[in-house]
Amino acid sequence: MSKLHTEEIYEGIRLHTVKTDKFKTSLININIQRPLKAEEVTLNSLLPMVLQRGTSEYTTSKEISKKLEYLYGAVLRGNVKKKGELHIIEFSLRIADSSYIEDKSLWMSAVELLNSLINRPLLEDRGFKASYVRQEKSNLDNRIQGRLNDKMQYSLDRLIEEMCKEEGFKLYEHGRQEDLPGIDATNLYSHYLRVMQDSPIDIMVVGNMDHSAVREGILKGIDFKEGSRIAPSQSRLIAAPSKEKKVLEELEINQGKLSMGYRVDIPYSDPLYPAMILYANILGGGPHSKLFIKVREERSLCYYIFAKLEKFKSIMMIGSGIEADKYDIAVEVIGQQLEEMRKGNISKEEMTNAKKAVEASIKSIGDNALAIAEFYYSQVISNPFYEMNALLEKVNKVTVDDIVAVAEKVSLDTIYFLKGRE
Amino acid sequence: MINEIYNELIKEKVFGKKLQNGLEVFFLPKKDYVKQYAIFAANYGSNDLAFKLKNEKEDIKVPEGIAHFLEHKLFEEPEGNAFDRFAQLGANVNAYTNFNITAYYFTCTDYFYDNLSALIHFVQSPYFTDENVEKEKGIIGQEIMMYRDNAEWRVFFNLLKAMYHQHPVKRDIAGTIDSVNSITKEDLYQCYNTFYHPSNMALFIAGDLEAKAVFNRVEEAFAQLKIPEADEVKLMYPQEPEDIKESHVEESMQVSIPLFHIGYKDRPLGRGGRELIQREAAVGLLIDIVFGRSSELYEELYEAGLIDQGFGVDYVCEKDYGHVIISGESKAPIAVKEIIDRKILQLQNEGLSRASFERIKRKQIGENLSYFNSIEFIGNSFITYHFKEINFLDYIKILSETSLEAVEDCMQSLLKADKQVISIINP
Known part of the structure; x- marks a missing residue:
């Protein structure tokens, strides 16, 4: 696998390539950077849904699907994702590598289809096709309501909503129901034009092609509009309240879902950040972690429990499924584990296990094209930029004292508990 | 050796x-x-x-x-x-x-x-x-x-x-x-x-x-x-009749929109090996042609606002049992079922188009290729097929050899109204 090759091909538009012959397919990810704000979160979310409905060349989803199938099962998807206080509109294309398929024009055909989808939408009057917008609004409405269906994720999303009430980060990545009535084919199209002109764009390409060949194909195949593309600002960190918030919600469910949110006063740019990765791993990063051993194995309180980090916000979340009447004891045992971390009661074994686990997960990125694209995108929009090896080196140098220093900066902000109705 | x-x-x-x-x-x-x-x-x-x-x-x-x-x-x-x-x-x-x-x-x-x-x-x-x-x-x-x-x-x-x-x-x-x-x-x-x-x-x-x-x-x-x-x-497995037990089941849960699964019970082959993988490949093509993203059925359901992108279909083919499952969320699962029933009858009378058969085959060949990107996926599939006496690496070859006639045979024998079950979860 080659190193990341970055080049600004137009102002505000960067092409990043990683050359490798490991995979049977190649991948193109186009990431469009928007601010995560109430004013546009729902518009952003609706955009890829509407664009996938039809282009001026392929006027229906069915025609697009037929073309993709014909291109040996190419996969083209549009979606949105949250990265801290950034809202990323993403288009992703996967296509068979030409060394396996005789058709040498495959890649270029796929790039042209991608261009058609993002730059040549099907229009009527002065907007998108109205019936497509109407339908996708209804689909989006269902999707937002459908959050409730996955109780584990719902409970984590609700935690963030409660915890980050004053921050853009509280917004659900797919937007807000209340915005939908005000959106129509015309104002969505104006938003689209703004997005395509003003937003910084990063194109990540992973596959068996030289940077120059990729560059040529992208310049030839994709039309970018000229504009002044200014990066929206990333989030500031916010301190936890002096006394934690507690939120209780009831639904018709059998198992209680406990979600605990912590603020960690260590931004990504802080040299202590790699220690924070290890902190979360020792605490709740798998079967070797304190939470798994104490809460599940020793007390049989749960089947799953984890701690995970929200990189761009320096927020840590702990999630678990428990019996509703075991709430107090679960919160207590979890609290004890954080206390152990603060006291530096971390064995040599815990430390090496966590380092090995983090090392394996960073190295493993290289075996998955999507993970490579995702890792590098995440790197290129943060400061500082770490290559995989550099990050690994920093993680390996972390000491117990560093972990204790992290622990000092971890404070409980909100406990959210979803329980069954009695 | x-x-x-x-x-x-x-x-x-x-x-x-x-x-x-x-x-x-x-x-x-x-x-x-x-x-x-x-x-x-x-x-x-x-x-x-x-x-x-x-x-x-x-x-x-x-x-x-x-x-x-x-x-x-x-x-x-x-x-x-x-x-x-x-x-x-x-x-x-x-x-x-x-x-x-x-x-x-x-x-x-x-x-x-x-x-x-x-x-x-x-x-x-x-x-x-x-x-x-x-x-x-x-x-x-x-x-x-x-x-x-x-x-x-x-x-x-x-x-x-x-x-x-x-x-x-x-x-x-x-x-x-x-x-x-x-x-x-x-x-x-x-x-x-x-x-x-x-x-x-x-x-x-x-x-x-x-x-x-x-x-x-x-x-x-x-x-x-x-x-x-x-x-x-x-x-020892109990003797399973060929017919279904019930054709319609519903339950309520706290969800935002009804969820549905529509299934067709298959007649099992009773053994593994080449015949099983041939059937699996033929049915795999069939359900993609009938229910897939480029199908008329998918388009009709989607345009009518009855399904979203979560709509999907899957085939399970074991030695001793098998079924097709069509799944999704819909405000009106019964309407979905009725449209499916009508479309299947129509296809059973008219036959499938060769163009869509060839196109879906290309698609699945490319898909199968992409599976070999992931060592976990390969291992998991390899083991699963091995216990069915099949070498997973052969799948792509069997797939390319599958004929339209074999696919149409499966359509007649598998997608039968009296073998159909619908399960719904209501809000």
Whole structure:
């Protein structure tokens, strides 16, 4: 696998390539950077849904699907994702590598289809096709309501909503129901034009092609509009309240879902950040972690429990499924584990296990094209930029004292508990 | 002797060898991959609830959920927990139980052979005590509760319960709270001894490794273990009628929109091998042509606002049972069913178009190729097909040889109104 090759091909538009012959397919990810704000979160979310409905060349989803199938099962998807206080509109294309398929024009055909989808939408009057917008609004409405269906994720999303009430980060990545009535084919199209002109764009390409060949194909195949593309600002960190918030919600469910949110006063740019990765791993990063051993194995309180980090916000979340009447004891045992971390009661074994686990997960990125694209995108929009090896080196140098220093900066902000109705 | 199969289309090869103890071992080299992976699986799943041993008069019946319970408990060791050993070696270890298979696997980036011998060792050394069996009941109880709140899981199992009269595929994989509570250490040992003999298992390894070394190290690891003679075991499955039990089931849960599964019960072949994979490939093409993204049916349902992008279809093809399942969310599942029924009748009368057949075939060839990006996916599929007496690398070839006529035959024999079941979860 080659190193990341970055080049600004137009102002505000960067092409990043990683050359490798490991995979049977190649991948193109186009990431469009928007601010995560109430004013546009729902518009952003609706955009890829509407664009996938039809282009001026392929006027229906069915025609697009037929073309993709014909291109040996190419996969083209549009979606949105949250990265801290950034809202990323993403288009992703996967296509068979030409060394396996005789058709040498495959890649270029796929790039042209991608261009058609993002730059040549099907229009009527002065907007998108109205019936497509109407339908996708209804689909989006269902999707937002459908959050409730996955109780584990719902409970984590609700935690963030409660915890980050004053921050853009509280917004659900797919937007807000209340915005939908005000959106129509015309104002969505104006938003689209703004997005395509003003937003910084990063194109990540992973596959068996030289940077120059990729560059040529992208310049030839994709039309970018000229504009002044200014990066929206990333989030500031916010301190936890002096006394934690507690939120209780009831639904018709059998198992209680406990979600605990912590603020960690260590931004990504802080040299202590790699220690924070290890902190979360020792605490709740798998079967070797304190939470798994104490809460599940020793007390049989749960089947799953984890701690995970929200990189761009320096927020840590702990999630678990428990019996509703075991709430107090679960919160207590979890609290004890954080206390152990603060006291530096971390064995040599815990430390090496966590380092090995983090090392394996960073190295493993290289075996998955999507993970490579995702890792590098995440790197290129943060400061500082770490290559995989550099990050690994920093993680390996972390000491117990560093972990204790992290622990000092971890404070409980909100406990959210979803329980069954009695 | 190590044999070798090379597939030119996907440019991959697999080495295979049967050990003296009966275990079949496979290795797929993956040049430049950072990760190594091994999966060690028993041809034993939640469906295997009744069996007869050669020297026992009576049939043996075991509690529902026992294969899954066994999977949890095998991680237990006299000196602690198998997880610890893998954590020290920087490996990610896990396991799963489905209807037919129990599999233990790890991925790592270093110390592969140490991890491999740890895997073989812990799966081949059960350690159950009354105390550690008791402790697990609380954990599995929470796992069962978690699935009870999962609407996808419920709509799926309700469908199976309606489709099958007797077959154990209708039973929950993890069992019930009661059946799990009734499991004893003795039950676990009995199932372990019956189903975890190497001759009833397979081991698949992938990574940037050297074939000779891989097979040598596997044999060394087994040389350290005492393996008894295999007991002759006969699995007993109840006689399953061809018809469905109920055609319509509904339940309520706290969801935002109704969820539905529409299933068609298949007539099982009763054996594995080439015929099974041919049927699987033909039905795989059929359902993609009929229900896929470029189908008229999908377009009609989508345009009518009856489905969203979550709409999907899947085919399960086992030796002793099989079904097609169409799934999604809809404000009006019955309307979805009616449109499907009408469209299928129409297609059964008019036949499928050759153009869509050829196009979907191209699509699936490309899809199959992409599966070979992931060593975990390869391993998992390889093991699953192996127990159905099929080499996963052959799939792409069988797929390209499938004829439109075979696909149309499947359409007539499988998508029948009297074999159809609908399961709905209402808000």
